[in-house]
Amino acid sequence: MAIDQKSGTELTQRRKLAAGPLSKGDKWFFRATAISANFAFVLVALIVVFLFVNAWPTLSAQGISFIFGDIWNPDAKHPVMQLGPMLWGSILVGFSGVLLATPMAISAAYLIVYLLPKPAARVATTIIDLLAALPSVVIGLWGIAVFSPVAISWAKISNQLLGWIPIFHVKDPNSAFADSPFIAGWIVAVMIVPIITSVTREIFSQMDDGLINGAVALGGSRFSVFRKVILPTSSSGIIGGILLGLGRALGETVAILYVLQLSFKINFFSVLESRGGAVASWILARFGEASNSEFHGLMAAGLVIFLVTLAVNMVASFIVNRAQPWRKN
Amino acid sequence: MNRKPWAQSSATFKVQLALVSTIPVAIGALFVILGGFDFSIGLIGVFLPIQVIVVGVFGWLKAKKRGLGDALLIFFTTFFSTLVLVLLLSVLGSVIFEGFKALSPHFIYENNRYVGTTTSLEYGGVGHAILGTILIVLLTTVAAVPLGIAMAVYLTQSQSKMRGVVRTVTQSLAGLPSVVAGLFILAVMQFTHLERSGLTGALALFPLMLPTVARVAEESLRLVPADLRMAALALGAPNYKAFFQVILPAAKSGIVTALLLGLARIVGETAPLILTTNMNNTTNLNPFSGPMASLPTYVYNFLGSSYSSSQQRAWGAALVLLIFVGILFGTARILGRKKSLKTSKKAK
Numbered sequence: 001m002a003i004d005q006k007s008g009t010e011l012t013q014r015r016k017l018a019a020g021p022l023s024k025g026d027k028w029f030f031r032a033t034a035i036s037a038n039f040a041f042v043l044v045a046l047i048v049v050f051l052f053v054n055a056w057p058t059l060s061a062q063g064i065s066f067i068f069g070d071i072w073n074p075d076a077k078h079p080v081m082q083l084g085p086m087l088w089g090s091i092l093v094g095f096s097g098v099l100l101a102t103p104m105a106i107s108a109a110y111l112i113v114y115l116l117p118k119p120a121a122r123v124a125t126t127i128i129d130l131l132a133a134l135p136s137v138v139i140g141l142w143g144i145a146v147f148s149p150v151a152i153s154w155a156k157i158s159n160q161l162l163g164w165i166p167i168f169h170v171k172d173p174n175s176a177f178a179d180s181p182f183i184a185g186w187i188v189a190v191m192i193v194p195i196i197t198s199v200t201r202e203i204f205s206q207m208d209d210g211l212i213n214g215a216v217a218l219g220g221s222r223f224s225v226f227r228k229v230i231l232p233t234s235s236s237g238i239i240g241g242i243l244l245g246l247g248r249a250l251g252e253t254v255a256i257l258y259v260l261q262l263s264f265k266i267n268f269f270s271v272l273e274s275r276g277g278a279v280a281s282w283i284l285a286r287f288g289e290a291s292n293s294e295f296h297g298l299m300a301a302g303l304v305i306f307l308v309t310l311a312v313n314m315v316a317s318f319i320v321n322r323a324q325p326w327r328k329n
Numbered sequence: 330m331n332r333k334p335w336a337q338s339s340a341t342f343k344v345q346l347a348l349v350s351t352i353p354v355a356i357g358a359l360f361v362i363l364g365g366f367d368f369s370i371g372l373i374g375v376f377l378p379i380q381v382i383v384v385g386v387f388g389w390l391k392a393k394k395r396g397l398g399d400a401l402l403i404f405f406t407t408f409f410s411t412l413v414l415v416l417l418l419s420v421l422g423s424v425i426f427e428g429f430k431a432l433s434p435h436f437i438y439e440n441n442r443y444v445g446t447t448t449s450l451e452y453g454g455v456g457h458a459i460l461g462t463i464l465i466v467l468l469t470t471v472a473a474v475p476l477g478i479a480m481a482v483y484l485t486q487s488q489s490k491m492r493g494v495v496r497t498v499t500q501s502l503a504g505l506p507s508v509v510a511g512l513f514i515l516a517v518m519q520f521t522h523l524e525r526s527g528l529t530g531a532l533a534l535f536p537l538m539l540p541t542v543a544r545v546a547e548e549s550l551r552l553v554p555a556d557l558r559m560a561a562l563a564l565g566a567p568n569y570k571a572f573f574q575v576i577l578p579a580a581k582s583g584i585v586t587a588l589l590l591g592l593a594r595i596v597g598e599t600a601p602l603i604l605t606t607n608m609n610n611t612t613n614l615n616p617f618s619g620p621m622a623s624l625p626t627y628v629y630n631f632l633g634s635s636y637s638s639s640q641q642r643a644w645g646a647a648l649v650l651l652i653f654v655g656i657l658f659g660t661a662r663i664l665g666r667k668k669s670l671k672t673s674k675k676a677k
Contacts (some may be wrong), residue, residue: 019330030487036479037491040498047509050516107409115406124410126662131417133590133658136507137625138424141632145640146423153369190416197413223398244504251506253600254629277664278470280508284600292590302512306505313501321497 047306055300065298070266074294081297083304085266086124089277090182090305093256094249096185097192097272098242104189105196105245106238110226112197113204125201132194140255143187148259151183152176155272170272179261181276187255192245199241199320203234206326237323241318247309250280257281279305349387353380354424369623421651430647431641437649441610441622446634455646458627461527462653464616465606465623466596468531469538474588474640477542481587482572484543485550486558496547503540510536511604518605525607527616530623533601542591549583550576589661593654599625624650 069082357376586646
């Protein structure tokens with residue numbers, strides 16, 4: 001019991017403030033959450049360090065040509081491993097996937113937010129999310145058995161109609177049109193449509209209604225409102241969503257492995273030719289029979305694709321977060 | 330933009346609309362069925378141009394240039410969305426149709442001992458792979474869920490300035506290529522001399538599950554009204570008690586949703602498991618040693634062989650995998666629906 005010095009009377013004991021910012025339990029609570037949050041950085045750092053250490057033998061031997069060269073000969077006396085065609089193939093497949101997926105995703109988002117009545121919109125949202133939950137091995141299985149034959153006939157039609165454009169040109173007139181970047185692009189598109197759709201849908205549905213109503217009041221038609229109001233105000237968010245999809249497409253492994261002929265004869269942009277590349281699929285394809293030197297080469301390939309997707313995803317989440325200010329606390 | 334299109338559509342307009350949307354389909358179907366055209370040619374060469382012209386003319390007649398733009402906008406968004414729907418239904422339909430042929434009671438519980446690539450479907454099954462998948466995924470969950478929730482707590486409850494950076498890094502981890510996760514654990518195994526087992530597979534899935542759990546848990550924690558937390562703090566509760574006794578119970582269903590969506594994310598991951606586990610044809614219940622089968626690697630292995638019975642096994646396992654995903658996803662949906670109903674009622 002504390003005693004007041006002047007008067008000598010007893011003071012009632014001070015009530016202890018339980019929820020002070022320095023309360024011991026809270027200190028530990030926030031420390032624990034901060035440690036787990038910082039684990040995200042630790043994880044990224046660990047991945048980079050471990051891959052880099054294992055990739056170093058190849059990276060130091062090949063230098064910059066690891067990224068630009070086009071020879072893969074790991075078991076020679078002086079192993080040469082250069083990833084160029086696979087890296088370019090990943091980019092080609094990724095971009096074809098994004099080109100195919102974007103119109104579908106924006107359409108689906110527009111339909112869900114602006115055209116469908118509420119209950120139907122909810123069902124459509126569920127369907128899109130379900131598409132996102134499909135495992136890639138299942139998509140790959142479907143791709144090789146069901147979708148490929150259909151896509152081959154689409155490829156034939158585009159070749160006959162548009163063969164004079166270099167992109168759709170095929171050297172061999174009797175080409176089978178199978179296992180091409182075109183088909184891989186479609187498969188990737190199926191996997192990234194839900195990603196782009198969910199970002200776009202959220203941005204559409206949070207859009208300021210006053211803008212749209214104002215445009216309608218000024219005599220805007222459905223099309224002009226879409227073209228001049230909705231798209232410009234949401235474009236940065238949509239681009240963020242597209243980049244998220246691109247990041248996913250660049251890292252796609254199993255599904256592409258089934259539907260693409262991996263080749264080190266580089267295929268720049270002839271999307272209908274039966275050869276292409278994808279770094280992640282190449283790693284998986286070679287892994288089973290890899291010698292020690294090739295093991296390091298594959299690690300280096302993994303490091304390259306990790307850094308590329310990490311950069312794309314960082315930019316994407318930065319843009320998406322900026323475009324969704326209502327998500328900040 | 331017409332904000333209430335149903336309010337003014339007269340009966341004649343409805344009939345016209347129905348005609349406009351059915352006639353091109355009918356013409357396309359006629360060409361395919363009677364004309365013997367290939368389906369894709371019928372779709373791209375006959376149906377699409379006719380539909381675009383018909384819709385365009387209809388819109389033009391209704392409201393000149395404005396009508397043309399609106400009609401084409403509605404047609405193309407509907408067309409592309411239908412394409413997405415058809416693709417999804419095609420995936421689901423083919424897996425269910427083909428997988429059902431392989432499915433039988435013993436396919437679910439038997440393992441693949443004595444089964445080769447040509448063994449008929451009367452023998453063997455995916456029992457060992459189901460158990461393997463469950464064990465591996467459980468191990469991952471035990472590590473990833475508490476950590477993911479702690480991250481979500483950091484992102485919603487603390488006042489740190491690092492939150493934005495943490496959120497961006499976590500989100501970009503969500504895009505980690507699955508094969509890189511496998512390579513990472515392989516590199517770790519080089520240093521620690523871990524053997525390939527269920528445990529290494531679970532470790533490889535961990536970086537894939539963590540960001541999903543963190544993101545969904547963060548969103549569900551954010552849905553809890555801030556007043557609840559403030560009231561608890563005002564009553565003198567320390568932050569950790571406010572979290573465990575007030576916020577966590579309020580966000581319970583959201584946290585379970587985070588768990589389920591995290592599970593759905595990793596249950597079908599193939600590449601990391603191929604890199605870090607060995608295939609096994611017999612049942613192995615010890616995730617810390619020995620080869621361990623799992624559903625995705627089972628599909629991958631049997632699809633590699635060209636024999637029809639192996640292909641059937643792959644389809645069957647894919648169907649089982651899809652059922653797993655469906656159950657997880659469906660439960661998460663139902664819980665999520667309940668949660669949003671509750672919060673919306675509260676808001677009113």
